[in-house]
Amino acid sequence: MKNRYMKTASGMYINYFLLGMVNIILASNMGPLTRQWDTDRTGISYLIAAIGAGRLLTYGISGVLSDKFGRKPLIVVSAAAMGIFLVGIPLSPSYELAFVFTLLAGISNSAMDAGTYPGLTEVFPKSPGSANVMVKAFVSLGATILPIMILFLSKHHLFYGFAFFIPAAVYFLNVVFLSTLSFPKIKLGQAGQEGELQLTSFLTEPVFRKEGTALIVIGFTSTALFTVSQIWLPSYGQEVAGMSADASIQLLSFYSVGSLISVLLLAVMLNKWIKPVMVILLYPMITLITLTIILTVHIPIVLTVTSFFLGFSTAGIFQLTITIVTELFWKRKGTVTGIVAAASSLASIALPIATGLIAKNGGIAHIFVFDCFIAAAGISAASFLYYRYSKLTKPRSQKILRVNEH
Template sequence: MKNIYTKMAAGLYINYFLLGMINIIIASNMEALSKQLHTSAAGVSYLVSAIGIGKLISLLFAGKLSDTFGRRPFIVAGAFLYLIFLIGIPLSTSYTAAFIFAIFAGIANSFLDSGTYPALIEGFPKNASSATVLIKAFVSIGATVLPFFIAFIADRHLFYGWTFFVPGIIFFLNGFFLLKVPFPNHKQKDDGGLTEAFPPDDTFKSQPSIWREGLAIILLGFSSTALFMLVQVWLPKFGQSVLGMPEVQAVKLLSYYSIGALVSVLLLAVLLNRVIQPITVMVLYPVIAAIALLALIFIHQPAVSVISSFVIGLSTAGILQLAMTVMAVLFPKNKGTITSFVNIASSLSFIVIPLVTGAISKAAGLTPVFLLDIGIAAVSALLALFIGIRFKQVMKA
């Protein structure tokens, strides 16, 4: 029997397809924005911090309100708030205005996250892990498409702002679509359907602790976001400044990165719990990412750069989504609120990482920035290992 929430899921995944574009849209248009806003590359990267500020502020209440009033209002509001960002940034005449519009994007992001993850878990309880990991698949598709769209615009000498306007139009139409499709009852008690993603009996051997495994998942929310966001912000500039690539080719490294992420999440959607467990993925992926980052930093060959970008995308995709699903399993009450804690940590990463890496790039160049990412990968692997140990201790097999 067809799930009645399939249309809802389609609309949610379209949002995250567009979000994949937005995640790299500032870095991909760094040169144009630097000229328009009369600032440096580091200054443009700080706009990503503004997104983090907006996300952090709104996550303090968005999760709770999502649990109270339902998922739909916040998802639709997020789509319309993204429209403000996508129209405002290309038309900004000052850095201050652009910074404010970036804050709107952060608020939109938190509204989408606070509604979307719980809605998918509630709408597809027997496939919760696959449903949430597919979010990353659509993010990756969007991020793969955008560099080619930018090249299309550039080849025709059109205003770069069309790379913002077109996603904005789609957000606008999709928001109205989501107003009309059915959503699950957010107050309905879980039926244990999360069982396909994790151990089949979701009763506890001992009560999970928010200050132990909960805190570790929250920290993983920070480190896993930092792991992929650092690459998304700085990979094109690294390609230009360190690898000596032309701008268009350097931006296309993000496409190879995104293709790797897409391959990863499609494989995860099929293989999770059939061949490999979520916790195993959360431990192994950061290790693979660290190896690929080392190759990118120290082997300056075009083919190696492409392969490394692909593998980095492959090995950073889905960790955050799996962390939020694990959080919802361990703490099943008020999923919107509990997953918002992970999102708050993710938002802090959006604020801290651009500021820190911007300062590092000014003082020492981009190679130390990517060395920092290797350290973040190591921390992510250790956190995931601890979460895996605790998960086995508290959940009945």
């Protein structure tokens, strides 16, 4: 049977395709932006942190508004606000005004998440996990295309602002498109039935101060790892590996291709061959190995390959963390999701500021040494979670027996 909300879903995915561009657009245009506002790279990293601040400050209220007024108003308004941000940045005459626009982008991002993730769950009730993981795929696709667009503008000596104006125009068109579509009505979940199913999955009740704390740490480190890479990979390529400005920006394309391939593989393999709890342990291990190679081998072709693996190993971890925390603490799904999302938002604020200060006082290489410690923290938290999850979950044969009894 054909899903009547496929157009609605496509509009939501278009928003995240464009958000993939927004996520790296300030870092990818550091040169012209620093000249425009007479600042430095640290100043731009503070602007990127302001996006995280906007998310953190409004994540709670966005969820309440989404439940009260529905998904459509938040999604439509957030797309319009993101378009305003994209138009405003290249036209901002001052750093202070640009800061206001970046806060707006963070608020928009929060509203978009609060409307889209539950919206996709309602559009695809039989496969909500795959629907939400595909959000990351569209984000990665957008982040792959933006550097190509910037390279085209640079080679043809065109105004860098077109890289902002083009996605802004698509956002505004998508606002009109989404405004004409219907969204599923919000339905109350069957808590009793869900509770019975969840209880058959665990030997004992999960403990938030144990498993929950580990997941909060992973929520922070997963966001921190891809934030550092998206901001500083081009600068590292230019200053340490001796790459040209255009070639260094293309590193973000290879990074995004890795992310895209990773998410597509996860969409196919999850719960069939591999569990989310294993992925969030394995991926930061790959990240740490990749970072070690980046720090020791300063050859452009090696950096290009490692950029791909960085993208591959940092993709989808946050989404899988949300999946696990809502599985373990199903009685308070909204609350625990908000806590992990807040940790993610905190990382998106703290890491641009921290790495900006490191760049100012120590150098680009020191940033990636710092990134190694973040990866190690993520591995430690994931190892503990894997151990606890193994103790909590019942043998597969016992699960099947319980299901057959029902």
